Amino acid sequence: MLQILHSIMTEVNGARDLAATLDILVRSVQNALATRVCSVYLLDRSIGRYVLMASQGLDAAAVGRVSLAPQEGLVGLVAQRAEPVNLDNASAHPRYHYIPETREEEYESFLGVPVIHHAQVLGVLVVQQKERRKFNAEDEAFLITLSAQLAPVIALAESKGMAQGFTPSGKRNRNPYFDGVPGAPGVVIAQAITVFPPADLSVIPNRSCVDIKAEIKFFNGCLEAVRVDINELKIKIKGQLRPEERELFDAYLHMLSDSALGAEVVSLIEQGNWAQGALAQVAQAHINNFASINDDYLRERATDIKDLCSRVLYYLQEKQKKTRVYPPRCIVICEELSAAMLAEVPKGQLVGVVSAEGSAHSHVAILARAMGLPAVMGVANFPFAELDGHEVILDGHNGRVYTDPTDEMRQRFQEIVREEVQLTEELESIKELPCETLDGHRVQLWVNTGLLTDVLRSRERGAEGIGLFRTEVPFMLRESFPTETEQTAIYRDQLEAFHPKMVTMRTLDIGGDKPLSYFPIKEDNPFLGWRGIRVSMDHPELFLSQVRAMLRASVGFNNLQILLPMISQVGEIDTSTMLIRRAQRELFEEGHAVQMPPIGVMIEVPAMAWQVAEIVKRSDFVSVGSNDLTQYMLAVDRNNPRVTNLFSNLHPAVLRVMNKIAEEVTAAGKKLSICGEMAGNPAASVLLMAMGFDILSMNATNLLKVKAMIRDITLAQAKALLVQALQQEDTEAVVSLLDRELHGVGLDRLRREVREGQD
Numbered sequence: 001m002l003q004i005l006h007s008i009m010t011e012v013n014g015a016r017d018l019a020a021t022l023d024i025l026v027r028s029v030q031n032a033l034a035t036r037v038c039s040v041y042l043l044d045r046s047i048g049r050y051v052l053m054a055s056q057g058l059d060a061a062a063v064g065r066v067s068l069a070p071q072e073g074l075v076g077l078v079a080q081r082a083e084p085v086n087l088d089n090a091s092a093h094p095r096y097h098y099i100p101e102t103r104e105e106e107y108e109s110f111l112g113v114p115v116i117h118h119a120q121v122l123g124v125l126v127v128q129q130k131e132r133r134k135f136n137a138e139d140e141a142f143l144i145t146l147s148a149q150l151a152p153v154i155a156l157a158e159s160k161g162m163a164q165g166f167t168p169s170g171k172r173n174r175n176p177y178f179d180g181v182p183g184a185p186g187v188v189i190a191q192a193i194t195v196f197p198p199a200d201l202s203v204i205p206n207r208s209c210v211d212i213k214a215e216i217k218f219f220n221g222c223l224e225a226v227r228v229d230i231n232e233l234k235i236k237i238k239g240q241l242r243p244e245e246r247e248l249f250d251a252y253l254h255m256l257s258d259s260a261l262g263a264e265v266v267s268l269i270e271q272g273n274w275a276q277g278a279l280a281q282v283a284q285a286h287i288n289n290f291a292s293i294n295d296d297y298l299r300e301r302a303t304d305i306k307d308l309c310s311r312v313l314y315y316l317q318e319k320q321k322k323t324r325v326y327p328p329r330c331i332v333i334c335e336e337l338s339a340a341m342l343a344e345v346p347k348g349q350l351v352g353v354v355s356a357e358g359s360a361h362s363h364v365a366i367l368a369r370a371m372g373l374p375a376v377m378g379v380a381n382f383p384f385a386e387l388d389g390h391e392v393i394l395d396g397h398n399g400r401v402y403t404d405p406t407d408e409m410r411q412r413f414q415e416i417v418r419e420e421v422q423l424t425e426e427l428e429s430i431k432e433l434p435c436e437t438l439d440g441h442r443v444q445l446w447v448n449t450g451l452l453t454d455v456l457r458s459r460e461r462g463a464e465g466i467g468l469f470r471t472e473v474p475f476m477l478r479e480s481f482p483t484e485t486e487q488t489a490i491y492r493d494q495l496e497a498f499h500p501k502m503v504t505m506r507t508l509d510i511g512g513d514k515p516l517s518y519f520p521i522k523e524d525n526p527f528l529g530w531r532g533i534r535v536s537m538d539h540p541e542l543f544l545s546q547v548r549a550m551l552r553a554s555v556g557f558n559n560l561q562i563l564l565p566m567i568s569q570v571g572e573i574d575t576s577t578m579l580i581r582r583a584q585r586e587l588f589e590e591g592h593a594v595q596m597p598p599i600g601v602m603i604e605v606p607a608m609a610w611q612v613a614e615i616v617k618r619s620d621f622v623s624v625g626s627n628d629l630t631q632y633m634l635a636v637d638r639n640n641p642r643v644t645n646l647f648s649n650l651h652p653a654v655l656r657v658m659n660k661i662a663e664e665v666t667a668a669g670k671k672l673s674i675c676g677e678m679a680g681n682p683a684a685s686v687l688l689m690a691m692g693f694d695i696l697s698m699n700a701t702n703l704l705k706v707k708a709m710i711r712d713i714t715l716a717q718a719k720a721l722l723v724q725a726l727q728q729e730d731t732e733a734v735v736s737l738l739d740r741e742l743h744g745v746g747l748d749r750l751r752r753e754v755r756e757g758q759d
Contacts, residue, residue, distance in 0.1 A: 004032045005142070009149055013288060018157035018168060022054035025125075025150065030056040033139055035127040037107055040115075041068065041075050042123035042154070042168045050075050050124060052102070053168060057128065062101040073097035078112035078124045084144060086111045088134040111135040113143045117151035118380055118642070122158070125150075152381070159381040178379050180354070181644050182399040183365035184701070186374030187416050188352040189405075190329040194388040195341045201309055203335050204280035205388035208272050216266055219275040222315035223262050227253060229311065255308055261286070276316050283309035326350075331394055333384045337364045342371075352394040354401055356382040359644040360677070367473075369680075369699040370454050376401055378644060427704035431462040435707045441715040443689050445707055446504075446697040448675055450474075455497045458700040462707075466503040467623065467697020468563070468675040469494055471546065472510050480518050481542070487549035495557045502559050504600065504623070504673075504697075505550050507536055507543065507576075509565040527637060532566025532604075533576065540579060547583045551594040561598040563623055568605040573618045604628035609657050612664040622665045623697075626676030630654050649678035650734045655687065655725055662691035673697055682709035683738040683747055690715070690722035712745040 008028045012021055022040050030038040037057030041050040049067040052058070068075050077095045078085045090096055090110035109129035115122045125147050127135065158168050159178065194205035209215040234249040255261050261282060268278035283305060290302035326345055331352035334341060342350065342364070353368045353375040360377055368375035374396030382401070393402035393413050402409060435443045446465040447458040450473030455466070474482060474490050482490070495503050511521050511531025523529040536543035547562070554560035564576050577599055587594045598620035603609060606629065615622060626649050631638045633654055636647045648654070658674075665672040673695035678684045680698030685706045688696060696706060721741055728734045739747065 005146060005149065008032070008146065009153075010288060012150065012153055017160065018154070019054070021153060021157045026054045026056045029125070029127065029143070029146070033127055033135075033142070035129055037126070037128035039126045039128075040123060041126070042115075042158070043070075043079070043121065044168050050079060051168065053123070055102075057107075058102045062099070062103075066099055066101050068097065068099075073099075074110055074112060075124045075126065078114050078126075079121045082114050082116060082121055084111065084113045084140055086134050086140055088132045090128075106130055108132045109135060111140060111143065113140070113147045115147045115151050115154060117155045122151060122154055155381040156383070160383045160386050176404050177400050177402045178382050180376040180379035180382070180399045180401065181360050182396055183353065183355070183358075183360050183375030183377035184369040184373055184396050186352075186372075186394075186396045187413055187420060188329075188331065188374050188394050188396075189391065189410060189413055189417070190331045190351050190394075191327045192333050192354075192387045192390050192392045193326060193330045193345075194384050195332055195334045195337070195344070201280045201283050201306065201313060203385060204276050204313075205385040206277050207274045207388055209269065209274040212270060212272065215269050215275050219265060219269060219279070219316070220258075220262070222275070222312055223256060225315050226308065226311045227256050230256070230308075252304065252308060255305065256312075261305075261309070276313060279309055279312055279316065331392060333382070333387060333392075335382075335384060342367065352396070354379060354382070354384075354392075354394060356380075356384055359638055359640065359647070360399075366448075366677075366699070367450070369701050370448065370450060370457075372457065372701050427708055430707055430711065431460075431704065433707075433711070435464075435710050437689075437710055437713055437715045437718070439714040439716060441689070443693075443710055444695045445703050446502075446673065446695050447700050447703065448697055449494065452493050452497065454700065455494060458703070459497070461700050461703045463498075463501075463700060463703060465501045465695070465697075466494065466498055467673050467679075467695055469503060469505045470509070471505055472508055472514050472516075475508065475510065475516055476514065478518075484545045484549045484552075487546060488552045491550050491553035491560075492557075495553055495559055499557045499559050502561055504561050504563050506563040506565050506602070507533070508546055510535060527631070533564055533572050534566065537572060537575060543576070543579055544583050547580050548587060551584055551587055551597070552592055554595070554597065555593055558595055558597075561600060561621065563600045563602055565602045565625070566604055566628070567601050567608060567615075570611060570614045570618060573601055573615070577618065603661060604632070606633050606657070609661055612661055613668075616665060616668040616670050619670070621671040621673065622661070624658065624661060624672075624674040624676075624693075626658075626674055626678035628676075629657070630676075630678075633657065648731045649676075649681070649684060650725075650738075651731045652726065652728050652734060655734070658688070659691045659722070659726060662693060666692040671695070680706060682706050683742055685709060686713060686718045686738075686742065687722050687725055690718035709742070709745065709747070713742075 008025070011024050011028065026038040026040055037055065039055040039058055040053050042053045044051050044067070047067070049069055052063055052066040055063055070076050070079055074085060074090060074093060074095050074097070087093055087110045088108065090108050107128035107130055109131060110126065112124050112126045114124055125143060127143065196203040196205070230249060230252050264282045265275070265278045268281060269275060273281070286305045287302045290305065326349050328349055329351050330345065330349055331354060332342065332345060332350060333354040334356070336357040337353060337355040342353065350373060353364065353373050355364060355377050356379050358364055358377040365375055365377050374394050376394055376396060376399050379401060387403060390403060393405050393409070435445045444464045446467035447454070447463040448468040448470065449455050449458060449466055450470040491505065509532045510516055510519070511529065512527045515521060521530055550560060550562060562580060564573065567573060580599060581596065584594055584596050600621040600623050601615050601619045602623050602625045603615070604625035608615060627638060630647060630649050630651070634646060634651060636643050638644065638647045662672060672693050674688055674693050675697040679688065679696040680702035682705050685696055686709060689710060698706065724737055725734050728737060
């Protein structure tokens with residue numbers, strides 16, 4: 001059965017669209033189980049019914065026309081229960097519903113299994129027989145396993161249709177959209193541009209070419225370049241292989257000839273496809289065909305095809321990269337975005353970000369917020385390759401992307417954009433005013449930065465300091481470790497730009513979701529592995545180089561403070577402090593007038609919340625890293641879209657731990673700050689202020705919204721609200737409380753939520 005499953009999935013994965021996928025499925029299953037009937041019903045959300053989309057055995061005329069409501073028939077029963085239904089006398093079941101168009105009255109044996117993806121029933125896979133008998137356990141297990149593997153394939157095939165504005169049954173879908181998670185607030189309407197990693201055949205988008213003759217000439221030139229490379233490899237390896245083994249290289253050259261792969265690609269270019277898209281389409285078809293063959297030797301040829309076509313793709317991309325033109329306003333979409341991909345877009349032209357992978361707390365989402373770009377992350381089954389060049393609406397407030405909007409929908413969101421511009425102008429009026437409650441309690445609003453452009457934007461919004469400078473960002477944008485001198489220049493720019501305000505520089509915090517291409521950290525569980533201060537302690541030479549650069553950069557400004565990340569043992573504080581003092585002593589001896597800066601500790605690991613007394617004895621200030629502390633407390637990977645809905649800084653347990661930390665640090669008379677997404681949430685900021693946090697450090701985008709919220713409330717009101725919040729039993733209750741109690745001070749205006757009904 002495993003071999004049959006593999007064969008079916010290989011063929012299905014090579015299907016061109018949803019209809020082809022389902023036709024392959026029903027034909028293959030009918031043959032594998034030797035049944036009289038195999039059918040697939042898919043939920044069409046536009047009509048709220050399960051539509052017969054493909055069948056082997058039922059009347060072909062019924063396909064696409066017959067449908068059942070969720071509460072109707074045995075198909076509806078499978079969908080409602082979200083579990084298999086196996087019957088030997090289907091017509092006697094109270095939920096049996098006969099539809100004359102299908103002519104299925106003679107089939108008594110019925111086995112239906114749900115097709116479930118991300119906890120949603122996409123459809124039902126059904127097999128039927130004439131005789132009265134239950135399908136055996138092996139048949140049922142086979143269908144359950146197959147449906148589980150099929151679910152993401154069907155979901156992706158459906159999404160490709162949605163991208164063009166069509167439902168699974170082919171009906172026109174008004175305002176189709178894809179749901180993800182909010183990555184950064186804001187709404188934007190612009191042209192989508194698909195970006196993708198180099199030489200990856202699986203992510204090449206569909207695009208048309210302007211000059212077909214020029215595109216063919218360009219492709220043939222790249223093809224010839226690969227032929228030359230293969231010939232050179234053949235000559236190079238001549239003395240190491242027997243003649244018959246060298247014949248494999250001749251086979252490669254034949255595959256690349258004008259009469260083989262080359263001809264197929266040219267044929268698709270002649271139909272208007274660009275060279276990269278045509279190559280990817282031909283390559284994928286051949287890879288799927290070879291992979292489905294029951295012969296080990298021939299299956300290996302799929303690898304050869306992929307390698308050869310990737311080589312051609314490399315040449316195509318290297319030459320086209322230089323001529324890539326971005327529209328004046330573009331939304332970058334990708335399977336998994338990186339900071340480098342965003343950096344490639346010319347300044348001023350990038351207006352939004354959509355990533356099929358990642359979460360609201362991934363590094364790219366944080367970067368988008370810092371840049372003031374609306375973003376949607378973790379969009380399941382997002383057909384990014386189909387949307388290149390299309391106009392889309394990005395709703396960063398609700399984590400939604402509209403791909404084929406009507407004029408009415410476009411006008412509705414244009415009005416929202418105008419309202420947001422108006423709100424921004426209103427908030428500008430309080431930029432120079434202090435962040436002070438109605439009863440005179442003062443809170444400092446600092447910012448998180450990673451690039452010099454963040455600093456400039458932050459000063460414009462009235463930031464009072466830098467609560468977190470992510471020193472790993474410059475490291476991530478390079479191809480090797482920056483030298484001490486290079487780091488000094490980077491850090492001095494930050495310190496000078498904010499002088500005389502304080503700048504908090506966190507020591508290198510790599511690992512987890514922040515890898516370095518030139519210093520790979522490959523672990524099964526990177527968030528519980530080698531990251532943050534652990535890397536620095538194992539590589540004191542990196543730590544000392546960075547600290548020396550920070551101290552050298554601070555000469556003449558003296559507005560530096562150093563923050564230690566991912567502390568899980570008080571001994572790490574002692575060792576780090578010793579190394580910082582050593583660096584200061586060495587620089588002083590070298591003639592640099594460096595002063596010892598304040599040293600702070602990040603509380604991100606839950607264990608440290610129970611060692612605050614030990615921490616405050618060893619540090620000058622404390623900063624709570626709300627993102628990681630929440631992640632570790634709730635056992636939720638904040639970058640995993642499947643569980644991102646479980647991640648919340650407003651979980652009662654998180655609030656209680658935050659409050660405990662604040663009480664102990666405040667009692668010790670030490671400064672207390674918080675950085676992370678919680679600090680930039682206007683509603684959460686009220687609770688943090690009530691707990692006793694002196695400094696809230698956030699992305700510059702939210703700074704004025706937080707200031708507006710705090711200026712509209714008293715400290716007494718905030719403390720009363722905190723008492724209630726700490727008594728709640730779950731996140732939803734806390735959110736409802738905040739929405740209800742803060743509505744009167746403009747929370748709804750500061751935290752817009754666009755809720756659109758189904759048209």
